Amino acid sequence: MVVRKDVFDVLIIGSGLAGLVVAETIGRHLDVGIFSKGETTDTNSYRAQGGVAAAITKEDCWENHWRDTLEAGHAHNDLDNTATMTKAGRDAIQMLVEWGVLFDRDERSHLKLGKEGAHDYPRIVHAGGDRTGAALIHTLHKRVRKHVQFFNEETVLSILKEKGNCVGVKTVNKQGNIHFRYGAHIVLATGGGGQLFSQTTNQPFATGDGYALAYRAGAILRDMEFVQFHPTLFATETGTAGLITEAVRGAGARLVTADNVRLMANHPKGDLAGRDVVARAIHSVRRHGEDVFLDVTPVLNLAERFPGVASLCKTYGYTSRLPVAPGAHFVMGGVVAMPDGETNVPGLSAVGEVASTGVHGANRLASNSLLEAVVFGRSVGRKLLERPGKVFGNPVEQSLQKSPLPPTKFEIRQVMDEACGVTRDEQTLREASDFFRLSFQSSYESDDPEIQERHNMSLVAGMIANAALKRTESRGSHYREDHPVKDASWQDVSLTWSIKQTKEGN
Structure with a gap:
């Protein structure tokens, strides 16, 4: 086994749209490393068929887009962050055009605008018809590859910390070699966890790793019960x-x-x-x-x-x-983060689907995910340029437990399909919570990427099942057959999860 060490200013975990926008923003000014479990196209962003939602016509306005987003999210959204995102739609499209994205246009060279679910106005900008994601990823990758170092087929096993700060990552490549990469700042841009279910739109590597990495690093997560199908x-x-x-x-x-x-x-x-x-x-x-x-x-x-x-x-x-x-398509919950990516853990940012900025509420509005990735990815990058930080000298690995074998992927998906699918009920959720209890209450680790991936899946599945059990109402993507209506007392309540809470028994 070969062990290598490298030092960067910023380490980005994930090579989807959010991560690439951060890299494009900072790559000419800071030393950046980007990690991907697969190749460049092995991301949910690449698969995105929907476009980028933005209010850009005279008939439309950001307030309309904001209201549609809140209605789709069943009033569980963060109002200010949602306004920040929808206000930035026009500028986001213009920036992407300047970066070279060839959006679909009509015979007069005006942007073609589509209409999708729960939008009151046509405001979806596409590229290549239903291949918008591929167009965005190809364009961004072409821009950033000259300025950043890509680590493809290299899995992040854990986040390294020193004196409470995130200062690096421990990784393993496909040859089984362990690497320690150090950076003044870690950006989580890992996407979601659709592979916790047997039927999903997500690419095969979307196993919820970012949520698990953040949890073990001390971050707070919320709203994990809200999984969009x-x-x-x-x-x-x-x-x-x-x-x-x-x-x-x-x-x-x-x-x-x-x-x-x-x-x-x-x-x-x-x-x-x-x-x-x-x-x-x-x-x-x-x-x-x-x-x-x-x-x-x-x-x-x-x-x-x-x-x-x-x-x-x-x-x-x-x-x-x-x-x-x-x-399974999109997780509305995730690592609690501000629009500029800031989390409760020093040195750790989160952006894109892995983050919970509150803009999606209990159910994401169509084509808001790519908008979120662009707008908040740009904000994360700008903040890093303002405060790049410094690399600490002696990071240490967390003291995590060596583990028994976690459940198989088939077992995890079987339980999640039954308990946490489109509809849910107390009995199956309680059974699922019991099934994942050991993984949820312990912080296991393994240098085997396949085993670690299953640990991550079990941990995240436990969060989803527990949150779905505790939320005794139906709201958005979370539908309880035994509690089939909204409860106003739950509207502004977010269930949170952290390793500190778990250790304290909360």
Whole structure:
């Protein structure tokens, strides 16, 4: 085993959009290292089919966008942070254009604007139709690769601390070699944890590592019960095969039953209702053994406007009615952070899906995730330029317990599907909480990345199950069949988690 040490100004864990925006902001001024468990394209950002939401027309305004975000989030949002994000939409689009992103435009060179679920106005900017994420990642990576050092296929096992400050990371590469990389500041930009469930839109490396790393480093997490399930994954005989962006519904596609009955006909916003509402409607039909389809017949120029969806249709032999099912998509909760990434742990920032800035509330508004990554990624970078910090001399590893083998991924997903899916109830949540209790109450570590990944998954699953059990109401993506209505007393309550709380028995 080879052990290496390196020193940087800033270490960014995660190579998705949020991390790349931070790197683009600081890379010409500071020494930056970026870690990825896979290759450049192995991120949720790369897979994003939706676009960037921004109020940029005369008919629209940031206040409208703000109100739509609050409505989708069921009033559980941080009002100020949500305003900060939505106000910055126009400037974010302009910045991306200046960086070289080729957004879709009409014959007059005006930006094409799509409409997605729970938006009252067309305000979604796309690139390459339904391949916006890929366009953003390719553009940003091309810009930053000249100025930062990438560590691909290198997994971060733990965050190193000295005198309460985060000062580095312990990593392992695919050859099994251990590395200690030191930095004046650590930026968590790891994305979410969709792989805790069997059906997900997330890429295979999205196992909740960032939440677990932050927890063990002493960070506070909140709102982990709020996991969004995207309504329309392409359903196959063995599971699901990819996301069908709701922009297709914005272009006229309709959800129908096997008998061709409109599924969302009675909702005021129809097929463009919030993701939580549509996911439950589809789940309700499918749990009784019936299929739900997305009828794309009304969509003009499907192949041109949505090449990814058209490719799925060709692969599986469908032309008009596409079978759909919900799947885990986005975690609204995460590491408590300010818009500039600041957490309660000195030297540790969080940005993107891994962070909880409060902008998504109990259910994320479509296409706000890429906006959040750009706006707050830029804010994190600017703060780091103002206060770059210094590298400490003698960081030490945390004293974590060597562990028995954690549950397998299959076991974790089986429990999470049953207890923490689209709908939930006390009995299954209590069983899930008991199942993950050992992982949740202990801080285990392993130098084997596969074993450590399962430890991370078990820890995060325990947070989600415990939070879902404690929140005795239904709000947004969190739906309790035994508590099926909102409770006003819960509106502004966030359940928090930290290793300190756990040790104190809270």
